[in-house]
Amino acid sequence: MTPDDFKQWRASLKLTQQEAADAIGITKRSVQLYEAGTQPVSRTIALACAAISAGLKPIGEAE
Template structure:
């Protein structure tokens, strides 16, 4: 992921830099560094952006168990 594609992702989601940083669980400054090309954007961040765009939640938070799903 390039800084340009990170900016494009943020724009497509309608997020401010602050909101994008919160969504990625990083500081606003770290997010800014990535958009400015001063810090690398790793595969984890790129995958997180894709997951957020797809409406996915962090692993384990997307499934709620009901009593019928409980083991036993």
């Protein structure tokens, strides 16, 4: 997942940086670093983004 892909993912869900961070379980600063390309988007984060896009919730979390 490229920085542009990450930005497009967030924009497609109409999430603020803080909302995206909360949804993934990371800090807002990490979102900023991913979008700036300063920190590479890991496979784990990319998979989390895909799961969120698909409407999946963490195991045990109420729907």
